[in-house]
Structures are given as C-alpha cells and as structure tokens.
Amino acid sequence: MGKVAVAFTSAAVVAACSVAAVMVRRRVKSRRKWRTVVEILKEFEEGCDAPVGRLRQVVDAMAVEMHAGLASEGGSKLKMLLTYVHDLPNGTEKGTYYALHLGGTYFRILRVHLGGERSYLDVQDVERHPIPSHLMNSTSEVLFNFLAFSLERFIQKEGNESNSQGVKRELAFTFSFPVKHTCISSGVLIKWTKGFEISEMVGKDIAECLQGALNRRGLDIHVAALVNDTVGALSLGYYHDPDTVVAVVFGTGSNACYLERTDAIIKCQGLLTTSGSMVVNMEWGNFWSSHLPRTAYDIDLDAESSNPNDMGFEKMIAGLYLGDIVRRVILRMSQESDIFGPSSSVFSQPYVLRTNSVSAMHEDDTPELQEVARILKDLGVSDVPLKVRKLMVKICDVVTRRAGRLAAAGIAGILKKIGRDGGGGITSGRSRGEMQMQRRTVVAVEGGLYMKYTMFREYMEEALVEILGEEVSQYVVVKAMEDGSSIGSALLVASSLQS
Numbered sequence: 172m173g174k175v176a177v178a179f180t181s182a183a184v185v186a187a188c189s190v191a192a193v194m195v196r197r198r199v200k201s202r203r204k205w206r207t208v209v210e211i212l213k214e215f216e217e218g219c220d221a222p223v224g225r226l227r228q229v230v231d232a233m234a235v236e237m238h239a240g241l242a243s244e245g246g247s248k249l250k251m252l253l254t255y256v257h258d259l260p261n262g263t264e265k266g267t268y269y270a271l272h273l274g275g276t277y278f279r280i281l282r283v284h285l286g287g288e289r290s291y292l293d294v295q296d297v298e299r300h301p302i303p304s305h306l307m308n309s310t311s312e313v314l315f316n317f318l319a320f321s322l323e324r325f326i327q328k329e330g331n332e333s334n335s336q337g338v339k340r341e342l343a344f345t346f347s348f349p350v351k352h353t354c355i356s357s358g359v360l361i362k363w364t365k366g367f368e369i370s371e372m373v374g375k376d377i378a379e380c381l382q383g384a385l386n387r388r389g390l391d392i393h394v395a396a397l398v399n400d401t402v403g404a405l406s407l408g409y410y411h412d413p414d415t416v417v418a419v420v421f422g423t424g425s426n427a428c429y430l431e432r433t434d435a436i437i438k439c440q441g442l443l444t445t446s447g448s449m450v451v452n453m454e455w456g457n458f459w460s461s462h463l464p465r466t467a468y469d470i471d472l473d474a475e476s477s478n479p480n481d482m483g484f485e486k487m488i489a490g491l492y493l494g495d496i497v498r499r500v501i502l503r504m505s506q507e508s509d510i511f512g513p514s515s516s517v518f519s520q521p522y523v524l525r526t527n528s529v530s531a532m533h534e535d536d537t538p539e540l541q542e543v544a545r546i547l548k549d550l551g552v553s554d555v556p557l558k559v560r561k562l563m564v565k566i567c568d569v570v571t572r573r574a575g576r577l578a579a580a581g582i583a584g585i586l587k588k589i590g591r592d593g594g595g596g597i598t599s600g601r602s603r604g605e606m607q608m609q610r611r612t613v614v615a616v617e618g619g620l621y622m623k624y625t626m627f628r629e630y631m632e633e634a635l636v637e638i639l640g641e642e643v644s645q646y647v648v649v650k651a652m653e654d655g656s657s658i659g660s661a662l663l664v665a666s667s668l669q670s
C-alpha cells in the first residue's frame with residue numbers, strides 16, 4: 172500500500188472514530204436526559220400516591236371537619252352552609268318552571284314541565300353556551316345584564332307554544348358559587364371560585380341582582396329560588412329516588428351537599444323544619460387535611476392562582492385544574508431535558524392544557540397514540556416520539572387517578588358522617604342499633620369531569636369500593652344526573668311554591 176493510501180485510510184478511520192464518539196456522547200447525553208425525566212415522573216408518582224390507608228385518613232378528616240363546620244361558624248375550612256331547603260321534590264309537583272344556571276364554564280337555560288307524577292317530567296328546551304371569558308372579571312352589572320338578555324332571548328323563542336304565556340314565570344337561579352343564604356330565595360356571595368373575579372359582587376344578594384336586571388329589561392320573571400348546583404343535583408336525584416341523600420359535582424369546580432338532621436346543625440340552635448332535616452352545602456372544595464398527597468406542582472398552582480390558599484381540595488380534583496397540574500409536570504421535564512423539542516415553551520402558558528385534552532390523551536387507545544400526537548401538534552409541539560407520547564399518557568394517569576381516589580374519599584367521608592359507611596359514623600347522637608343498620612344510599616353525581624372522563628369515573632368508583640369494602644358498597648349507589656343541577660333547581664322551585 173502506498174504512503175498516500177495509508178494516510179487516507181488512517182484519516183478515514185480517525186474521522187469514523189470521531190463521528191462514532193460524537194454519536195456515543197449524544198446517546199449518553201440523551202440517555203442521561205431521559206433518566207432525569209423518568210426520575211421526575213417517579214418522584215411525582217410517589218408524591219401523588221393515595222393507597223387505601225391514606226384515603227381512609229382523608230375519609231376520617233372529612234367527617235371530623237364536617238362536624239366542626241356544623242358546630243360553629245368558622246369552626247372548619249368546610250363552611251357547611253345552610254340552604255333552607257328542607258323538603259325535596261317528591262314527584263307531585265305540577266306546572267312549568269325555568270332554570271338559569273351559571274356554572275364554571277357554561278351557562279344553561281331550560282324549561283321544565285311537570286305533570287304531577289314522577290314519570291311526567293318534560294325538559295322542553297335546553298340552551299347551553301360557554302360563558303364569555305370577559306364576563307368572569309367584568310362588573311356585576313355587565314354579568315347580570317348579560318344573563319337577563321340571554322333569558323329574554325330564550326323566552327322570545329318560546330313563541331306561543333309555552334303554556335306559561337301571560338303568566339308570571341317562576342325561575343330557579345342555579346348559582347355554582349358559595350352563598351350564605353337567609354332563605355331559599357336569597358343569599359349573599361361569600362367569595363368567587365373557579366377563576367371568577369368580580370370583587371364588588373362579594374357580599375351582594377345574588378338573587379336580588381338577577382331580579383333587578385330582569386326587571387330593568389321588563390321581563391315578568393320571578394327569581395323564586397337561588398340554588399347551588401349540588402343542591403339542584405340532589406333535588407333531581409331525590410325526585411327520581413328518595414334514597415338519594417348526597418349529591419356531588421365534579422365539573423370545572425367540585426362540591427358536595429347532603430341531607431342533614433337539623434339537630435346536628437349545632438351552630439344554628441333551634442332550627443326548625445317540617446322534615447327535621449335540611450340540605451347542607453358543604454363547599455368541600457375548601458376542605459384541607461395534611462393527609463392529602465400534595466406535590467410541589469400543587470403548591471405552585473395554588474400560589475399562582477387567582478385565589479391562593481383557598482379551595483385546596485378543589486385544586487386537586489376538579490376539571491379546571493387537572494390539565495394545569497399535567498402541564499406543570501411537563502414544563503419541569505422540558506426544562507430539564509429537551510424531550511419536547513424547541514416548541515416546548517408553550518407549556519409555560521398557564522392553563523394552556525385543558526382537562527378535556529388530558530382526558531382525550533389518557534383515553535387514546537390507538538397503538539401509535541395518534542390522539543396524543545394531534546393534541547400536542549395543536550399546541551404547536553410536533554414530531555414527539557412515541558415514548559414521550561407514552562410518558563404524557565402516564566402523567567395524565569397519575570393526576571387523574573389521584574383525583575378520582577380523593578373524590579371517592581370525600582364521598583366516603585360524608586357517608587361516614589351520616590352513618591352510611593357501614594362503620595356507624597362518628598359520634599353524632601345516633602343510637603347504636605341505628606348505627607349498625609345498613610341502608611340503601613344513593614349519591615347523585617353531576618358535572619362534565621364525571622360524565623365525560625371515563626377514567627376519572629372508574630378510578631373514583633374503584634376507590635369507593637376499596638374504602639367501603641365489597642359488602643357495604645352494595646348499598647351505595649352512585650347515579651349520574653345529566654343536567655341535574657339545572658333541572659333539579661327548577662323542581663325545587665316547584666316544590667317550594669307548592670308547600
């Protein structure tokens with residue numbers, strides 16, 4: 172071999188070696204980054220862990236806090252608000268009623284016709300619209316004028332079909348925020364939640380605000396009841412099945428209400444009702460216990476929210492927040508590695524990842540996770556490798572599993588408080604015999620998170636059985652109530668006007 176050829180060959184060998192070295196270095200680097208990502212995931216998973224033992228501690232804490240909230244005003248983070256609803260609709264109601272529901276993401280208007288028999292409930296018209304985002308931090312005048320205008324349009328569309336023409340229309344205002352009631356038809360806003368921020372409205376009578384706006388538009392509509400969405404769901408549940416004593420909403424926000432004996436509402440001594448009970452709006456979104464599995468991502472989410480140090484439980488289980496917890500985990504991963512490529516800065520935008528995307532990614536059953544790829548692409552993040560897409564699904568799973576399990580612990584906490592958990596509840600004045608008797612108990616559930624996110628629902632139901640045990644769970648029926656909050660509120664107007 173000539174000198175030139177030898178020199179050429181060794182140059183080629185050197186070049187090949189350095190290419191190989193670069194490739195090896197790159198591979199090592201990428202493996203190191205992947206290891207970092209896996210460690211972040213592992214740490215997050217451990218932080219979210221909610222084994223049944225921990226859930227039982229949450230159950231106990233919920234029951235204890237319920238007692239404290241009923242014992243004195245401000246005695247617990249659970250407000251345990253009186254609703255002045257003591258007679259739930261029983262099926263004999265007649266007439267046509269309206270409901271306007273201001274939720275967290277949507278507002279709905281509907282008309283219900285009742286024929287005096289349980290089977291004759293006709294939901295005649297339902298309008299559902301997203302709440303324009305500018306309204307959430309506008310003024311009370313703008314908000315209520317908008318609601319009154321929407322109702323006016325709804326009524327104009329009725330034409331001559333409605334049998335309530337010429338008669339004053341009775342309306343339920345389903346208002347999905349914490350209210351301190353003075354009677355069923357009036358109450359003041361305690362605080363906003365779910366990103367609403369119209370500060371001048373806090374302390375104002377909500378029913379009065381709506382009635383004023385309706386009057387200004389010359390509408391002959393009477394705001395006959397102001398109803399929390401959970402209470403609406405309970406009413407519809409009870410109307411169909413009188414074993415319904417608890418209702419829970421898992422939507423943009425989360426909350427629960429239940430039927431309580433008036434003598435257990437110690438903070439309101441001498442409260443008398445014909446039925447001997449009253450629906451209590453727990454406002455469980457604000458529940459807190461050191462047993463809740465909280466991570467650094469939850470702490471940051473809370474600190475950066477519009478209501479820091481508030482609604483801690485809601486921020487771990489409700490639809491508004493699940494997507495943002497997932498986003499925060501991804502953001503940290505992309506900051507410490509480049510697995511999401513150059514466009515990953517999109518994840519620094521708060522709330523850019525919505526819970527409906529989380530649910531679609533989580534439930535993507537295509538072998539190549541095409542739905543995950545599509546959602547990421549829509550966010551501007553393209554060409555994400557399959558193993559990273561699988562990672563996304565795993566993060567969604569961890570967040571939603573924790574949410575579902577904690578939601579179940581919340582429900583079991585209520586069952587414990589009212590002695591329907593098979594264990595006899597905690598000291599609540601019941602006699603021993605009464606405590607041990609297991610009765611059928613229906614829990615009405617409503618809200619988009621529960622209705623539309625199958626994995627959330629399954630995790631919740633699975634954990635409820637784990638907590639209560641197979642035997643007791645047979646007596647606990649969880650029933651979905653589509654549009655229950657609005658329909659149930661209209662039923663409540665009917666029953667309150669009839670009694």
Ligand code: BGC
Pocket residue numbers: 274275346347348349364365399400401420422423424425426427454456485
């Ligand atoms: C509100 C509750 C409401 C729940 C579900 C929470 O943010 O405080 O009043 O019931 O969301 O909509």
